[in-house]
Amino acid sequence: MWDVFSKPFVQMEQVxxxxxxxxxxxxxxxxxxxxxxxxxxxxxNGSGKTTLGKLLAGILKPWSGTVRLEGYSTTxxxxxxxxxxxxxxxxxxxxxxxxxxxxxxxxxVERLQQRLNPTVEGKADQLLxxxxxxxxxxxxxxxxxxxxxxxxALAAVLMREPGFLILDEPTTGLDLERRQQLTAYVQxxxxxxVGLVIISHDDHFIGDNADRILxxxxxxxxxxxxx
Amino acid sequence: MTAILDPRAKLSVVFxxxxxxxxxxxxxxxxxxxxxxxGASLVLGGDWRVLYRLRRLAGLFVALVVxxxxxGGNGQPLLQxxxxxxxxxxxxxRGLALALRIVVIVLASSILLRESSRRLxxxxxxxxxxxxxxxxxxxxxxxxxxxxxxxxxxxxALQLRGVDLQTLAWRxxxxxxxxxxxxxxxxxxxxxxxxxxxxxxxAFRAVxxxxxxxxxxxxPLDYAVMMGSLSVFVFGILLVFWI
Ligand SMILES: Nc1ncnc2c1ncn2[C@@H]1O[C@H](COP(=O)(O)OP(=O)(O)OP(=O)(O)O)[C@@H](O)[C@H]1O
Ligand SMILES: [Mg+2]
Numbered sequence: 001m002w003d004v005f006s007k008p009f010v011q012m013e014q015v016x017x018x019x020x021x022x023x024x025x026x027x028x029x030x031x032x033x034x035x036x037x038x039x040x041x042x043x044x045n046g047s048g049k050t051t052l053g054k055l056l057a058g059i060l061k062p063w064s065g066t067v068r069l070e071g072y073s074t075t076x077x078x079x080x081x082x083x084x085x086x087x088x089x090x091x092x093x094x095x096x097x098x099x100x101x102x103x104x105x106x107x108x109v110e111r112l113q114q115r116l117n118p119t120v121e122g123k124a125d126q127l128l129x130x131x132x133x134x135x136x137x138x139x140x141x142x143x144x145x146x147x148x149x150x151x152x153a154l155a156a157v158l159m160r161e162p163g164f165l166i167l168d169e170p171t172t173g174l175d176l177e178r179r180q181q182l183t184a185y186v187q188x189x190x191x192x193x194v195g196l197v198i199i200s201h202d203d204h205f206i207g208d209n210a211d212r213i214l215x216x217x218x219x220x221x222x223x224x225x226x227x
Numbered sequence: 228m229t230a231i232l233d234p235r236a237k238l239s240v241v242f243x244x245x246x247x248x249x250x251x252x253x254x255x256x257x258x259x260x261x262x263x264x265x266g267a268s269l270v271l272g273g274d275w276r277v278l279y280r281l282r283r284l285a286g287l288f289v290a291l292v293v294x295x296x297x298x299g300g301n302g303q304p305l306l307q308x309x310x311x312x313x314x315x316x317x318x319x320x321r322g323l324a325l326a327l328r329i330v331v332i333v334l335a336s337s338i339l340l341r342e343s344s345r346r347l348x349x350x351x352x353x354x355x356x357x358x359x360x361x362x363x364x365x366x367x368x369x370x371x372x373x374x375x376x377x378x379x380x381x382x383x384a385l386q387l388r389g390v391d392l393q394t395l396a397w398r399x400x401x402x403x404x405x406x407x408x409x410x411x412x413x414x415x416x417x418x419x420x421x422x423x424x425x426x427x428x429x430a431f432r433a434v435x436x437x438x439x440x441x442x443x444x445x446x447p448l449d450y451a452v453m454m455g456s457l458s459v460f461v462f463g464i465l466l467v468f469w470i
Contacts, residue, residue, distance in 0.1 A: 059383050079383060080391030088387055094414055095377055096384035098406040108406065109389050112399055142413040160389055 007071075008032035009164050009195050010056050014065035017055055025051050026219045028065070035164060035195035038186065040206040042199075043216035049199045050091060052216065053166050056197060057088040069164075087162035091169045091199075093149035096156070097141040102133055105141055105156050120159075127155040130185070132178075146173035151182075164195040171202045183208050232271065234342050234350035236449040236456075240267055243456035244335040247463045248328045253470050254320060256463070257327045263459065264331045267338065274337035281333060292322030344368045349443050358437055370418070374411065381410040 010033040017026040025048050033039055033056070041049045054060040055067055058074030059082075067074045069085050090096050099105040106124035110116045128134050131151040136144060141152060150173055157165070171179050179202075186209050189196060200206055206213065215223035244264050251257055267273070296304075296318025297311060304312035305319070339347065344365050351361040386392070390403055426432075 057387075059387075078391060078393065079386035080389060080394070083387035083389050086387075088384075090380060090384060092380070094417070095380040095410050097413070098381075098385060098409045100409075112390060112395075112402060142409075142417075156388065 006034055006036060009035045009070060011068040012056065012065070013067075015055060015062040015067060016064045017051065017060060017062050019051075024219065026055070029219075029221055030065075031214065031221060031224070033164075033195065033197060035193065037212045038190055038196040038198065038210050039212045039214060040198050040200060040210035041214050041216060042201070042206065047216040048219045049216055050168055053088070053168055053197065053199050057086050057166050058082045059088065083160060083162070085163060087157035087160060087165045089150075089154050089157055089165075089167045089170060091172075093146065093153045094142065096153050097149060099141060101138050102141055102144070102152055103128065103137040105152055106159050109159070124159065127158060131155045132181070147175065147178055150174065151178070162194070164197075165189065166197040166199070168199045169201070170198060171200060171205045179205060231446075231448070232452060233443055233445050233449040234339075234346045235354065235443070235445065236452040237271060237338055237342060238347075238350060239453045240271065240456045241335045241338055243460040243463075245332045247460060248331040248335070250464065250467050251328075252324060253467070254324060254327075256466060256470065257324060257331075260331055260463070261327055264335050268334050271338045272341045273334055274340050275334075277333050277337045277340075278330065281329065284329070288322060288326050291325060292318050294318075295321045345441070346443065349439065349441060352439070353443055359432075366422070374415070377414050378407070378411050381407055 010031075012029060012031045012033075015026060015029045016024060018024040029052065041052060043049050051060065055062060055074075058067065058069060058077055058079070061075050069077065069082065074082065097105060099108045103124060104111075106127060107116060107121065110120050125134075128137055131154065133148065133152055133155065136148065141149065144152065150170065154167070154170065170182060174182060183205065186196060186198075190209075196209075198206065198210060210227070212224070212226050214221050215225075244260065244267060247260055248264075251260060268275070293313055296313060296315040303316045304314065305316065306312070306314035347368070348361045348365040351364060352358055385403065385407060390406075392400060392403065395403065
């Protein structure tokens, strides 16, 4: 099968995790994720999808077991380094918008590190156009609509050109047209060789994009199917 | 015991312990106060985990002892490098007093954490504190953990964007904190707005006086505890001024 030919981008082995010592949320979860795939994670509310996503991205560290990104254990990586390999878009867009204007949201990290140049600005403007945010580029990010915030958060993460992207409920708050645009964008990312994980309840969106579906229930992966 | 005692009795215990912790300087008295606090939180169900969280302050504490020793310049030197006394008895005493003060205040306050916020608010109301203020206290207690989680997520998101705190200069680090402020503030304002609308819908301020079906009733034991903490407080103050 495909596993034989390519190395997994993310390797999870026997991962256990809980937020409080008394309550295990994930029990011995193992999975390999490949850059060639768009993997969907589905399951009921509270089944542990977001938790799994955060472990995959090294935001949470496992109690036991290992998560490896391109071979490196996430316990040994700093978040700044992880961000270079994996882009993560949170379920709540409010928590990841920092700048006073939409355009600045894409530029402030580079500005902070004094690396702002015309190439970077060009990339930002291109992303703004692609995500239909050009007309609001001088607005305050937190006054945007939910769908706009979601797109802005995604665009900001894409500024770093990560090789792997995790999207937590990316279609919440998007209208039909925006959802189709996101699908088109996901297809472009796939074509560009970016690996994707999409956590979603949106069957249509998953059906259009995913080629592998992991189903979660009660903190375990109960089904792993390919289409 | 935790559920039996009236929140007002608990409030008076906490008030007594924390205010003594602020007044007391003497280490022997502090030892006594610490013993009383530990006893109180054993009986009233304090949250010991808060002490574990304090470990992050350990470094700060050591720094304070050194600073007090170097610049306070009193007491017998215990550790000297050349002319500079890095550790003196006076510095150690003051540092220790500060650490004990923090431990007592935090541990004593944790007694209230275990109390339900509804009962606490009711206690404040029955002490004739305006309902609006009591309600704000209630909200603060409910929302603080949420805020903390929001802040953590924002911090993680910021770092994933490529802001690596370890490689940044001091001035830029400060800037990073100002960026963090934005999502947290936006979250707070958003929640406040939703909440105020919801409260208006429920006619929060339609009438000046509110009645509550739920009333707290002081029991003999509560009176005893309140009298007890009052006398400990008075006794402690007297001791402070005698010594
Ligand atoms: N910060 C936290 N502290 C404690 N428990 C948490 C925390 N975050 C999530 N949980 C718990 O972990 C479990 C899994 O939560 P998770 O957010 O991963 O579910 P989910 O599948 O993403 O749900 P949803 O579809 O609602 O997004 C839930 O029972 C939740 O209550
Ligand atoms: Mg979720």
